[in-house]
Amino acid sequence: MLEFRSVTLSYGSFIAVHDVNLNVDTGGFVALLGPSGCGKTTLLRSVAGLAGTISGEILINGRSVTDVPVHKRNVGLVFQNYALFPHKTVFENIAFGLKHRGLPKSEIARQVKEALDMVQLPAAARRYPSQLSGGQQQRIAIARAIITKPDVLLLDEPLSALDANLRADMRSEIRSLQQRTGITTVFVTHDQEEALAMADVVVVMKDGRVIQTGAPEEIYRTPKTRFVAEFLGHANVLRGTVTESGTAHTIVDVAGIRARIDGRVAARPGDAIDAVIRSPHVRVTAPGQSHTRRARVVERTFLGDKTAYTLDLDGIRITASAADDLQPLQVGDPAELTFDPARITLLDASGSHLPIDGRA
Amino acid sequence: MATVPLERGDKLRILILLAPALILLALLIVAPTAMMVRYSFNTYIGGGRDAAAFSFENWSLLFSDPYYYFGLVKTMRIALTTTVIAVFIGYPVAYTIAFSKTVLRPLLLFLLVLPFWISFIIRNLAWINILGERGAINALLMWLGVIDTPLTLLYTEFSVILGILSFVLPYLILNIYVSLDGIDRNLLHAARTLGCTSWQAFLEITLPLSLPGLCSGILLSLVLAAGTYITPALLGGPDDYMFGNIIGDTINHELNWPMGAVLSLALTLLLLAVTAVYSRYLGIGSITKGLTR
Numbered sequence: 001m002l003e004f005r006s007v008t009l010s011y012g013s014f015i016a017v018h019d020v021n022l023n024v025d026t027g028g029f030v031a032l033l034g035p036s037g038c039g040k041t042t043l044l045r046s047v048a049g050l051a052g053t054i055s056g057e058i059l060i061n062g063r064s065v066t067d068v069p070v071h072k073r074n075v076g077l078v079f080q081n082y083a084l085f086p087h088k089t090v091f092e093n094i095a096f097g098l099k100h101r102g103l104p105k106s107e108i109a110r111q112v113k114e115a116l117d118m119v120q121l122p123a124a125a126r127r128y129p130s131q132l133s134g135g136q137q138q139r140i141a142i143a144r145a146i147i148t149k150p151d152v153l154l155l156d157e158p159l160s161a162l163d164a165n166l167r168a169d170m171r172s173e174i175r176s177l178q179q180r181t182g183i184t185t186v187f188v189t190h191d192q193e194e195a196l197a198m199a200d201v202v203v204v205m206k207d208g209r210v211i212q213t214g215a216p217e218e219i220y221r222t223p224k225t226r227f228v229a230e231f232l233g234h235a236n237v238l239r240g241t242v243t244e245s246g247t248a249h250t251i252v253d254v255a256g257i258r259a260r261i262d263g264r265v266a267a268r269p270g271d272a273i274d275a276v277i278r279s280p281h282v283r284v285t286a287p288g289q290s291h292t293r294r295a296r297v298v299e300r301t302f303l304g305d306k307t308a309y310t311l312d313l314d315g316i317r318i319t320a321s322a323a324d325d326l327q328p329l330q331v332g333d334p335a336e337l338t339f340d341p342a343r344i345t346l347l348d349a350s351g352s353h354l355p356i357d358g359r360a
Numbered sequence: 361m362a363t364v365p366l367e368r369g370d371k372l373r374i375l376i377l378l379a380p381a382l383i384l385l386a387l388l389i390v391a392p393t394a395m396m397v398r399y400s401f402n403t404y405i406g407g408g409r410d411a412a413a414f415s416f417e418n419w420s421l422l423f424s425d426p427y428y429y430f431g432l433v434k435t436m437r438i439a440l441t442t443t444v445i446a447v448f449i450g451y452p453v454a455y456t457i458a459f460s461k462t463v464l465r466p467l468l469l470f471l472l473v474l475p476f477w478i479s480f481i482i483r484n485l486a487w488i489n490i491l492g493e494r495g496a497i498n499a500l501l502m503w504l505g506v507i508d509t510p511l512t513l514l515y516t517e518f519s520v521i522l523g524i525l526s527f528v529l530p531y532l533i534l535n536i537y538v539s540l541d542g543i544d545r546n547l548l549h550a551a552r553t554l555g556c557t558s559w560q561a562f563l564e565i566t567l568p569l570s571l572p573g574l575c576s577g578i579l580l581s582l583v584l585a586a587g588t589y590i591t592p593a594l595l596g597g598p599d600d601y602m603f604g605n606i607i608g609d610t611i612n613h614e615l616n617w618p619m620g621a622v623l624s625l626a627l628t629l630l631l632l633a634v635t636a637v638y639s640r641y642l643g644i645g646s647i648t649k650g651l652t653r
Binding site for chain 2: 048050069070071072073075076077079081083084085086087096097100101144145148
């Protein structure tokens with residue numbers, strides 16, 4: 001188990017991470033997600049002892065490591081640029097940690113072979129890092145980090161240097177490797193899709209603070225703040241007002257479009273709200289007879305399995321996506337919008353989550 | 361690396377672009393060297409005159425006269441000693457600069473190249489004021505009462521080495537610095553997380569990765585030191601001549617051009633041999649690699 005207790009990290013007068021409290025269960029896979037400069041990498045590196053001045057405490061398996069020097073922390077760190085030793089062969093790179101733990105040569109050779117098999121590069125031992133592709137270097141970097149059986153594995157933007165196809169492969173490979181080895185893992189990413197796909201728990205960070213922590217589905221479905229809503233899945237966050245507040249349902253008017261939400265909300269008619277609606281839950285149709293306000297298609301992108309639209313509704317930009325769109329609208333066409341009320345999340349005027357009671 | 365075959369026009373353009381440099385090299389290096397080679401086979405008559413000939417007399421004198429080959433051995437010894445000392449002084453300095461704070465680094469590098477703004481001769485002469493019998497060091501030591509009579513520091517091999525040292529150090533330090541600066545700091549972090557103390561990380565990562573810069577710096581230092589002429593003349597005693605001084609004497613005082621040509625060529629060939637050995641085992645490319653990363 002990895003615990004952060006009131007961890008604040010600073011470089012001189014600059015505070016990179018503010019008062020983070022976070023527990024990562026043994027064998028857990030946690031993603032630190034946030035835009036660049038949010039402090040996620042600093043927080044990750046602090047576990048290895050490579051980040052600024054720390055106040056607060058970091059515990060690994062119940063033992064405080066705050067004052068333990070880097071080389072005695074028993075953590076594995078995989079760098080964004082892999083940081084493989086260019087003057088050492090793949091074998092020497094992977095063997096490095098074992099060598100400095102004083103293992104006998106035969107044992108090192110056996111374990112390195114095992115590690116190379118595990119990352120599916122059994123023939124790479126004698127090569128140099130520069131002779132390997134990006135994806136291969138990535139695997140070697142992971143093998144090097146996990147061979148010492150670290151208490152915590154830290155991955156700093158592990159996939160950002162790979163091309164898109166390889167990234168998808170490595171994503172599932174890292175995930176399965178993590179599950180097979182059961183090593184407590186923390187990884188940093190600015191890619192929300194990556195975080196949602198790989199982690200058990202996603203920690204959303206902004207400006208050095210943790211904004212929301214939760215399972216991927218939870219974070220995605222019920223963002224607690226406007227920032228989380230916009231950062232994950234680029235949701236539409238639209239101004240609206242509560243028009244009716246009942247015990248069983250609530251009606252909101254969002255940008256002139258009415259939506260009837262099942263469930264009770266702690267708000268009175270007339271209260272201002274923000275409605276979070278993701279693009280798949282915005283339905284775009286050719287204008288019919290109904291009296292809803294009309295939007296105009298500003299941009300249309302065909303993406304194969306879906307079509308993404310950007311629409312203009314009296315100056316408000318709304319994104320929508322339609323799966324299997326057989327009668328697509330074209331740029332400039334008028335369109336009618338409806339929101340799937342079951343998928344609307346509400347934020348109150350201060351931008352924090354407004355729970356809907358009675359919703360499944 | 362894949363190379364695109366050059367077209368005719370490209371070749372011509374490259375030739376035109378290189379022409380000024382090639383002409384300059386031909387005029388200033390190839391032609392004089394060729395003349396020296398020709399001179400080296402002439403015979404010296406005396407009184408500053410020589411006769412056109414094709415004799416190996418001068419060349420055989422190089423190997424038979426101890427004045428010459430001891431001079432060569434001594435020159436190489438001084439160059440080596442200086443270089444070894446320079447490495448031990450220079451590496452920590454280069455390391456300090458490379459690993460200093462980003463804001464401090466330009467200032468330290470500026471201080472390093474600052475001596476180049478002062479004439480080389482002035483820098484040599486400055487040592488006289490420092491090392492002389494009434495120089496700074498002796499004055500200080502006598503004032504402190506550590507010694508009664510001044511130490512003989514000046515006009516010794518020591519002062520010559522010191523002079524050359526102050527000359528080659530910045531070059532060596534810059535070479536090492538460039539190599540150190542190019543090392544990805546994450547490699548050191550990686551080594552540390554894998555169980556290295558910072559000293560072990562230095563030995564495993566920093567030192568090996570700085571070797572190209574260190575080696576090219578050593579080569580540069582050896583060549584510069586072996587070719588020194590002014591420093592032994594200004595700071596050395598009667599016996600502290602180096603090969604450059606022998607060449608100078610032979611040509612300027614004896615007016616023996618054929619022998620001077622032999623000696624010049626001998627030093628050049630020796631230094632070329634050192635460079636060739638370096639190039640064979642370390643690759644001459646590593647010099648430029650060290651500079652460009």
